[in-house]
Amino acid sequence: MNLDLARELSIQNDTKIVLLVIDGLGGLPHRETGRTELESAYTTHLDLLAKASACGFTLPVAPGVAPGSGPGHLALFGYDPLKYAVGRGVLEAVGIDFDLQSQDVAARGNFCTLDDGGLVSDRRAGRISTELCAELVAELRKIRLDGAHLFVEPVREHRFVLVIRGDGLSDAVADTDPQAEGVPPLPARAISREGEATARLVSRFVEEAGRILADKAPANMLLLRGFAKRPEWPSMSEVFKLRPAAVAYYPMYRGLARLVGMQALPTGPGLEDSIATLRENWAHFDYVFIHYKYTDTAGEDRDFERKAAKLEEVDAAIPSLLALEPDVLMVTGDHSTPAVMGVHSWHPVPFMMRARWTRADECGAFNETALRKGSLGTFPAVDALPLAMAHAGRFRKYGA
């Protein structure tokens, strides 16, 4: 559903909607057992919930498309990820809780190694330590540019974020990262006339940085990519008339939530921390997104057993979530991360929604096989929130 229609239909009431995102939820069968992660885990509470829910699968972006975390979450927040795209620089900046302002231009940075001929010999500078990264960033912060403020923030290993703040800046600047080795870094070129002043600032920064890093091999240069400004999107409160909050421990998910106007609540690393945070703030919000990360991490590590164990951890927290009696509870993932693949995949993602007016399904359990009997079938993830709004009585009738 597009946001204009959602805005037209949305009304306020006193219901509560909860979205639990189990990151990288969907899986594939284990070669030996023939069972997926969800089918291998003991998930009594999730299975009971499935029996009382409308079930199916979400398609995060489009058939065959494996989404990054950005598109995967934006779709669940009701924002078409093909229309609401986040630039890499912005995602990196919000991903470290950087308070990005509307005039800022952000880029993802890599420390890299140049050989004697000035060609990139390692795009990641041998994955230097996070400590060294922080030291080098401290040096880069000494660079001064006319008419603009610079922020350089370490991320992890060879990664950092560059933010330029000033009036009239543009993100129409091409990557200096050639995305290949054996070639020189690219110059910071403007992609359009608007980008010219910003490209000059970036060139100055790169030049100064080159001088500072010259004797710091393997991190003797840097590469920048994904220049982007914070998008100005309609907020969930304006469109859906919700008071939305995010309970996420990892900065990237808090950042994504803030891009659509959610309040990001401080919380601890475990799901019990998240539910405690939810409980404490229950009165103040009517939409809460809870993020659980560790299933995805296990999937990316190709650790089938750990992913199954993490699913059991989620399962154990379900009763305390239900005790809050949300009017609509959605349990799904932002994408699949089958442990047998070890990467984000395009496979549709298990989904269930418990609410007062859901049709009874015949799914006896919450897994990739059982959910095929679900009444929701495979549907675009961007439609999950509209469905929840309807079930919460928050959509008025369309037309007379």
Place this chain on the structure above:
Amino acid sequence: MNLDLARELSIQNDTKIVLLVIDGLGGLPHRETGRTELESAYTTHLDLLAKASACGFTLPVAPGVAPGSGPGHLALFGYDPLKYAVGRGVLEAVGIDFDLQSQDVAARGNFCTLDDGGLVSDRRAGRISTELCAELVAELRKIRLDGAHLFVEPVREHRFVLVIRGDGLSDAVADTDPQAEGVPPLPARAISREGEATARLVSRFVEEAGRILADKAPANMLLLRGFAKRPEWPSMSEVFKLRPAAVAYYPMYRGLARLVGMQALPTGPGLEDSIATLRENWAHFDYVFIHYKYTDTAGEDRDFERKAAKLEEVDAAIPSLLALEPDVLMVTGDHSTPAVMGVHSWHPVPFMMRARWTRADECGAFNETALRKGSLGTFPAVDALPLAMAHAGRFRKYGA
């Protein structure tokens, strides 16, 4: 998926994708047995393949839409058939292996019968023989036009193709075929200013042809329709980074494949010929479309038993196809042609895809009933190639 997104996501690798199109595949139950053609045929290999595949149904164009061969195939090639429409003239020209060039304007021609009053009394001139058609065409080739080359090519019975080649020609010319009898042929009118010069050439041709055909009753006149230029579409190699080939015996399917940039490989009439051609060319291509025609012909002839027998012929060829070990194998049709209807129909088309990362289905056989348990459900045919690309590891992740 639109081609811009496909272009953004596609990467090269050394996998092989095979698409086997069983023309007119889908069917309806036989009045007496209650079983469809696929359910009536003995298709051991297809059934085994279904057990190892992700299954479902494709929707060629839209719900309720029975597609012609053009849209049905273009969708499977990844091109939205509502956006990438082929003019009738072009389809006829490529359908006889005519080497249509970008400046050419092509039209479908019919020999017809005019009565003494100059009204169309038979739009098909009593379906004259193909031999007579060729003789009349030889006469028409004597017509000369200023500033343009004429090509007239016989097709079958009363059908021929007219191609006008010259600089600055346009296809903005209305049909001279009134699509009705008891009325006169229509004049060749321009639809817009660009079409004026071409309309004059067409009028001249029709006038001369009228003189030549005057004493050739029942074929004493001709009707033209579907003036069209060869579309300039992005190629599959540019968009999907594939080296694509077509193994099709019938010219129309080779022509359709060439419109999206496939190389059309010469082959024989049988499926074993096709697979031999595939085998010989295996190293040179990474996407191959194989076309099998005879199921559709049997369906259009309302010959239920022959359609079932032709399905068994396909079934027998499956092992030699599998022996090539394609990374992704899709088996489907371009549309349904239920023998009980005898025409192309709108019914979704059986589909299965075998690849390394498909989710296990519970389909025990390849037919309209069993496939309903498939994990893919009913999905747009235009999404089949994107799905195959994902399964072949040829799509990068979308967004960070």
